[in-house]
Amino acid sequence: MSDHGSPSCSLCLFRHVCRDAPTADMSPNAQKPLQPAQVAVPAGNVLFRQGRPVSAVFPLRQGSAKQVYESPLGWRQVTGFSLSGDILGLEPNEAPAHSVSAIALQDTECCVVAIEALRTHMADPAFRDSVLAVMRHQAERERILLVAVGSMKAAQRLAMLLLDLDTEHRRRGGADGPLTLAMPRADIASLLGLTLETVSRLLSRFASVGLISVRQRRLRLVDRDGLAAVYADLEPMPRQAPATTAARAGTGDEPRPF
């Protein structure tokens, strides 16, 4: 096991081209491995800034980050969160400049892959396809977010986010454990097009009806199906907590959140 092995590496899009001979993959168009540098980014620091030239992309090893978009008129909005294993700074359509800024939510470590190295490896069709697939997936996410912000109620949007965070957390091996909200309420609110007070109230309401348990940034999903029902708007979310303790039957068609 190399000294660069990290839990997040196993999910990294670049894992197959990162080090030498990872699997039995001595195909003809094998390239020299990326051998990326690594950097530590303290909480609150900028990984890259919107509008600046793309010089590298940043696979996240540890920590998390938010993407922030600033519109021409100066309106700022969080457009997404990234967790370890994600690649930050990938720009679709060969954009020469970053379309958003990325800011570490906590002390973070990431790799630094020079953009030329990435471009070289894009010559490999399989690799190229996987990178493009990730970009497409991101675009789809943004569109889902647009619909959510444009036409869903606050509770639905928040339920969507919680389910998504949970899904990602589990995909990283988080089992059923409690997850940590790395981002402040204000960032959640910005992403969802709400105020931080609304987010706070909603979290409390979710907790009071037994969907989650939450204290500050410590969160646990208690009733995933219930959250999914809120997301799908089957459950209009009672304004005040009723004494509902009835076990919820799974809806069966669990929607893919986010």
Next chain:
Amino acid sequence: MSDHGSPSCSLCLFRHVCRDAPTADMSPNAQKPLQPAQVAVPAGNVLFRQGRPVSAVFPLRQGSAKQVYESPLGWRQVTGFSLSGDILGLEPNEAPAHSVSAIALQDTECCVVAIEALRTHMADPAFRDSVLAVMRHQAERERILLVAVGSMKAAQRLAMLLLDLDTEHRRRGGADGPLTLAMPRADIASLLGLTLETVSRLLSRFASVGLISVRQRRLRLVDRDGLAAVYADLEPMPRQAPATTAARAGTGDEPRPF
């Protein structure tokens, strides 16, 4: 002048590769021209459907269309309008399937460019760059829309759309003439994350304070700077029409709408 010349052709992204020897462009990697087929699409008809394979792209010659996205849970939202001269169906990241549906807002004519032909021409770096630039521009638009829907007031959003429609109309040679809203109120509302009643009321309010004049789908921008001020939220938009007839001084920094 060829029989295919149309006012919209002069703005078309493909104009230089559409017919033979358009300018003195006998460069080495000149390709054979696209020579696209043309089709008529009656109002309300689908140009292509979300999720279906991309077989062609569709430069709009006449008319207009809306893009509609349907989320995995079945929520539908208009994500944009296209006017003559735009290319419909261009998918970023080499997506094999359309990410939205396109529906004609009026009786429409468009060219049909097979995707293979397009890909062939993408070998030309200059052409490729211009196509990618258009895709980037579209992505930027969607992001601006996200911010608008996520954090601006209804009046701001509508002002933004009107300014954008006007800008596009003028870019097509519409001078100062009145423009026609090809889309029903419901589609505007969907795009902006509002209800059609709100859109209607807002249009009436804009008219009553002298920013525009509207009757049904006939629209004229009377005070562009005023609209820009509403967009930028400098002007909180009075709830009831005051008898304000004071001429407005241009704000100077006219923001680029959308």
Next chain:
DNA sequence: CGCGATATTGAACGACTTCAAGTCGAGTGG
């Protein structure tokens, strides 16, 4: 321990929605 940042909670307000009539305009058939 005490301070500042972050989060929770309450109360009042306001923006937008919802529901419900109308009105306008274009197309159709008498």
Next chain:
DNA sequence: CCACTCGACTTGAAGTCGTTCAATATCGCG
């Protein structure tokens, strides 16, 4: 040519959801 009709649009009144403003509460950290 006019009446009819249907869809799109407008307008009003009431209600809801989310915001705003303000007052605690809690956590992390020196």
